[in-house]
Amino acid sequence: MGFIDSFKQNFIEQDRWKYLLDGLKTTLVITAFAVLLGMLLGFLVAIVRSTYLKTGKLRILNALCRVYLTVIRGTPMVVQLLITYFVIFGSVNISKTFVAIMAFGINSGAYVAEIVRGGIMSVDNGQFEAGRSLGLNYRQTMLYIVMPQALKTVLPSLANEAIVLLKETSVAGYIAIADLTKGGDIIRSQTFSPFLPLISVAVIYLIMVMFLTSLVGRLERRLSANDRR
Secondary structure, eight states, rough: OOOHHHHHIIGGGTHHHHHHHHHHHHHHHHHHHHHHHHHHHHHHHHHHHHHHHHSOOHHHHHHHHHHHHHHHHHSSSHHHHHHHIIIITSSSSSOOHHHHHHHHHHHHHHHHHHHHHHHHHHSHHHHHHHHHHTTTTTTHIIIIHHHHHHHHHHEEEEEEEHHHHHHHHHGGGTTTOOOHHHHHHHHHHHHHHHHHHHHHHHHHHHHHHHHHHHHHHHHHHHHHHHHHO
């Protein structure tokens, strides 16, 4: 079978291309909301951890955060996804997409937390003292002085984490979500032709990652230019 005939069989016949389009939409939805959840959770954990390290306060919350970080970073993403779906939400009739968002968001939050914590800890302690000398309390100093500096430092790393998360969503098919990878696999199972469907999935992921990587590169160059001013 020639390339054109194979292309028609895999994508044109029975509108099989729609499996990839619908799967791409699902992948982007999961990624977008998981990134938001991961950022929110990561920042909260990072603030708790850095507050404990700098002041010794929030001891119990810090201990809980350390358990969270150890468990999430120490177990495979696929296992976490399966536990979330079959154990945590196993007895609840709930959207699989929502389950995936929760699982990927919670996983990403652990890595975001350490990225942000590292950024906060890299800010010189003199900045805290400057904030106190201006009459700001710890929360205000953290919010108005420390966090903007830390965010500028870790922004490229956070963007790279979003890229990693996009690729990690390819395992969503383990809970029967028709994401991009699953769409290619469905076409393969119908046509018994694995090359074009799976290569197409890989190319789509590659294009998205290259686009996001380009944006991260621009961001890094802009931040470097601002530093030189």
